[in-house]
Amino acid sequence: MRDAIPQGTYKVQALDRAFAVLDLLGESETPLGLAQVAASLQLHKSTAHRFLMVLERHRMVERTANGKFRLGLRLFDFGNRAIEQYDLRDRAQPHLRRLVTETEETAHLALLEAARVIYIDKIEPTRAVRMITRIGASNPVHCTSVGKAILAFLPQERAAEVLRRIRYERPTHRTISTPEALRAELEKTRRRGYAVDDEELEEGLRCIAVPVLDAQRLPVAAVSVSGPSFRVTAQKLPAIANHLLQCVRGISVDMGYVPSGRGARAAVSA
Amino acid sequence: MRDAIPQGTYKVQALDRAFAVLDLLGESETPLGLAQVAASLQLHKSTAHRFLMVLERHRMVERTANGKFRLGLRLFDFGNRAIEQYDLRDRAQPHLRRLVTETEETAHLALLEAARVIYIDKIEPTRAVRMITRIGASNPVHCTSVGKAILAFLPQERAAEVLRRIRYERPTHRTISTPEALRAELEKTRRRGYAVDDEELEEGLRCIAVPVLDAQRLPVAAVSVSGPSFRVTAQKLPAIANHLLQCVRGISVDMGYVPSGRGARAAVSA
DNA sequence: TCTAGCTTCTCATATCATGAGACGCTGGTC
DNA sequence: GACCAGCGTCTCATGATATGAGAAGCTAGA
Known part of the structure; x- marks a missing residue:
């Protein structure tokens, strides 16, 4: 489904996974539930859950009223800092x-x-x-x-x-x-x-x-x-x-x- | 120096660290070298290096001509997706x-x-x-x-x-x-x-x-x-x-x- | 040429993320 | 009203994974 780990010798599994989550949410038109995220990325429920919670703590991800996840506004902040220079x-x-x-x-x-x-x-x-x-x-x-x-x-x-x-x-x-x-x-x-x-x-x-x-x-x-x-x-x-x-x-x-x-x-x- | 791990029970060290790196680069007026990043975040050189390489692979970070690091344009993409909804x-x-x-x-x-x-x-x-x-x-x-x-x-x-x-x-x-x-x-x-x-x-x-x-x-x-x-x-x-x-x-x-x-x-x- | 300060790389170690699975909630169906 | 299905939350033993000491390469300046 997702394109596998990009070539390149340095690897930090957790990071690759976290960015895959962000990617997925970024692609998706609508917010996604935990189960959907886990399934799309072939992650275990509990792993996906942990990632999402951490991402949420960092406001990289936020939850809608019905508990689904979407990209968080922190990313908007970062993005604008990135081009600010x-x-x-x-x-x-x-x-x-x-x-x-x-x-x-x-x-x-x-x-x-x-x-x-x-x-x-x-x-x-x-x-x-x-x-x-x-x-x-x-x-x-x-x-x-x-x-x-x-x-x-x-x-x-x-x-x-x-x-x-x-x-x-x-x-x-x-x-x-x-x-x-x-x-x-x-x-x-x-x-x-x-x-x-x-x-x-x-x-x-x-x-x-x-x-x-x-x-x-x-x-x-x-x-x-x-x-x-x-x-x-x-x-x-x-x-x-x-x-x-x-x-x-x-x-x-x-x-x-x-x-x-x-x-x-x-x-x-x- | 940095404010420690935010409270909240879920933790993925690697993610917290990665975001700390992004934060640091976001705060900084000018691009930073590996050594500066490692020192500010109290990370070991080689750890900081690995993170930066992975972040670069994801284009969350990019290197200037003289090898220093700054936020990457991928963040800009993400940021705009975040508010697109x-x-x-x-x-x-x-x-x-x-x-x-x-x-x-x-x-x-x-x-x-x-x-x-x-x-x-x-x-x-x-x-x-x-x-x-x-x-x-x-x-x-x-x-x-x-x-x-x-x-x-x-x-x-x-x-x-x-x-x-x-x-x-x-x-x-x-x-x-x-x-x-x-x-x-x-x-x-x-x-x-x-x-x-x-x-x-x-x-x-x-x-x-x-x-x-x-x-x-x-x-x-x-x-x-x-x-x-x-x-x-x-x-x-x-x-x-x-x-x-x-x-x-x-x-x-x-x-x-x-x-x-x-x-x-x-x-x-x- | 030498040195200082930086980046890159390797590898043995134990820390840390992992995922099986149990639990609990909610909403839909009969 | 009771049952089921699907989803989110949480715990914990295990070992895969990130870690960091340190060596080796760079580069630039003296």
Whole structure:
């Protein structure tokens, strides 16, 4: 059922089990009872029970009125601490909001982790069709505009390392599926200064993204604009890209990067 | 150094230790090395090492370029899953944004957990003085407007349970410090339909909040407006309260609560 | 080159988590 | 109203599992 103990030589059974419990609760739409948890994870009742009690003590898990378990809010605290160090989100938000007003489409802010991008913020235009993305969720780099935007401007070695880890899932028939194709696409991205995802993650969804560069000109994140293909047409891309570039320049300045002129702009000229 | 094993009969040493590690990394401003972690937690080097490796495998922890450890982005994923079930945040956001435009002050969305409130969203006016609150952070109920707003409209027994857990810290000299005073304040809150924090959490900061009620008319969260006392004056409170009430009514409707008329409004009439 | 301070690794030991199973509760069925 | 089934809680003897002393590798700075 669950994928077994991930490879890697260090093991602490109790921890692996505890995280399996959290995973399970995280996947589940609804809170689960002790018996369900124990069964899904093939743990003995009493073992599962002990874990859940300890997790509850740490507020990693909480009980609903009817005694079922779900993820606890402590995790929310931890999660926000985890990205706090970047403190990108707070600073980026006003710029993202302006971007959304300008483009009337959904904006995302994403970070790279391993070979996936994690969405750390999302702003939707007031009367948009609700997008299904969830803050905190992740997608493979190779089928997202944010992923390609970051990857394209990463230094050689770091990019290579990420490339090596990509497994090339294909959510749609347009998804890039070979390292060569991806490399070409990244080259293209570098040339024009922005990355495009043309229904490569989801049918009917087109996205465009640019990286947010730090003081060392390294991409720390990316901002994207996403919308239905019929609205985000090929002709509109350059205009949107301009808004995006202005947006990330604003973010960079707010983060204290690049005193003036160069920098974020470099994404285009580089 | 660290507060010892929390009381509670169920124990899994490995878990307590792992969470202590996460706690430590969460508290720390900067990433920590293995030796620092081991020393702070009084763990043996090799034990700390093993834990960190396992935590890293689960992406609960990640290593910076120089080999130090900090919280991993997996936690961010978990954290967002934890509040997803409420799915309040997404739906509330547009309303909060409108609220911020109307009032030109910072808006917060908070949940109650145990005897504390947890901020799950924050929107700041474009040119505001940056507030120090962090999404995911928490404060005691008795010194926040959101806390009082939720508490005031909770059913008798649940409120009593929360009251029992309050420890009455006093961050400022205006902070409510006795159960009696709090009870009186809650009564007042119920009568006027909104809660006020008059520099009870922080000198110079005034907040006003109203609860978000669900279909059963139970408060599931609260929305607040906060700003410097000189701007958020006593005279302005009723006007702000009106915006707040409109805001939560909007949220309730969006959540599918209360088809029309009654409901959120009840906060005032109740 | 040497040293200091850090991380990584190994392995024998006993501590600690484990799980069989008993008990008790609740809610549904006849 | 009595029975049953399913679930959560709790105890305790057992041995599998995490533990930590210490050795070995690193790296950077003098």
